[in-house]
Amino acid sequence: MKEFRQIKQSTFWLQILTGVAMAIVVGVTPSAIVSPLTSFLAKGNAFWNGIYMATSMCQYAVPIAAGVLAAGEFKFTMVERASVGLAAFISSGAAVYKNGQWVLVGMGDLINVILITGLSIFAIFMVREHVGSFALIVDSILCGSVVGAIGTWTYTYVHMLSTWIGSIINSFTALQPLVMSILLGLVFALLICTPISAIAIAYTIGLSGLAGGTPSLGITACFMFVAIATYKLNGVGLSIAMFFGSVKMMMTNFVKHPRMLVPIAFVGAVGGLTNSLFFKFTAIPQFAGFGQPASPIQVYSTLQGSVAMKLLLLALAYYVLPLIYGLITFYLFKKYLPVLLTKTIGKSIYQNKCI
Structure with missing residues (x-):
């Protein structure tokens, strides 16, 4: 926790936003630029259909990339970065469980991703001085299972913000x-x-x-x-x-x-x-x-x-x-x-x- 106490609260969240912003750009750019151009070529052509499908898939990786890049802003180890990425993806709502299987539905709610990424990074700061060589086990379980589960609960409430904004816009x-x-x-x-x-x-x-x-x-x-x-x-x-x-x-x-x-x-x-x-x-x-x-x-x-x-x-x-x-x-x-x-x-x- 000594390292965490040295970080200003404003700096903490700005570093997370920096990582998330870059993840959004990296993940969305291929879909925004390449997908519209290849969507017509993909019809009846296996090669271009493969390019189109791969490009469209990029956006689904945004929550994972957001967690990893945000953790990188704090000079985390590879294990710590990957663990934060797990929590970010689980909490995003990008995958939903339907009819006995997981289905990808989009990038998810990035506001919840930001909040849970911050919570994951804070949790790692709390335990990193005590876990030593058990970091691989503790960090992945702490972020993936515990913080990730918290993220699935907060998602319902955080997502209400987007729904509320949508209702206002719809009134226009x-x-x-x-x-x-x-x-x-x-x-x-x-x-x-x-x-x-x-x-x-x-x-x-x-x-x-x-x-x-x-x-x-x-x-x-x-x-x-x-x-x-x-x-x-x-x-x-x-x-x-x-x-x-x-x-x-x-x-x-x-x-x-x-x-x-x-x-x-x-x-x-x-x-x-x-x-x-x-x-x-x-x-x-x-x-x-x-x-x-x-x-x-x-x-x-x-x-x-x-x-x-x-x-x-x-x-x-x-x-x-x-x-x-x-x-x-x-x-x-x-x-x-x-x-x-x-x-x-x-x-x-x-x-x-x-x-």
Whole structure:
């Protein structure tokens, strides 16, 4: 416990968030980028079907990776990291027991993963001075059986948060279309910055039609703005990663500096507004929580007109306009509200330290 007492409580949770954020990015990136491209090729082709299946499976490993990477932030041994990974997966709800067998259902509830990962790390700190060479036995049982069991109990209650948020978002669909689109764009731009799964919420409440197509533009607006804001400080590679869905990598920054979410909420609302006024894209629940590059592929199948016209509309909605109002928003906030983008000493708060 001596080591644990030397760690500040805020630092403890930020280190866990750093590990979880990186796990989300690593696990979701293949599914977000490769799956939409290979889904069509997979039909009737064994090779591409294998690529598609392997890519889709990546997201199911997120809870395990989250536990392992978070434990790595505390310089844990391999046994300790693997043990934390066990507890994280068991508590995630990613696997459910149905009809006598375990079935994978998704990433699970990442908020519960964060809480149980923290509990697992604390438990290991408590016993590591006393177990010695029995660490392999004690750590795996302590985390896998004991803490994991606690996680299955807390999952029910923690998951209520996602259900509650989903019910609020679902109430937006009863509003006037313009107001609905602004609110959906804003909320989903914010959700993508949190451990809460925007995809899971959109699917759970069954967002479809205009309400299904709008969130993707709010999310894409968030991607573009963060890519612009991180460009100079983090380099081209990380900026591109942000635009292609790695915004959760910045989760630690959002927790430390929640004011960063103000311009993100603004561009998200603008993204939703553009869909209501100009594009009127629709989507099914399975794609409602995605931004680009996944959403344009699904939206393409719903559009009417020539191939050139469809591609032009998608380019404007998901690339050109987000770039324009992302740049304008960044310039306006930097000029008139710099406190939302920088620390008091003038250093950008968009510096990423996950990699």
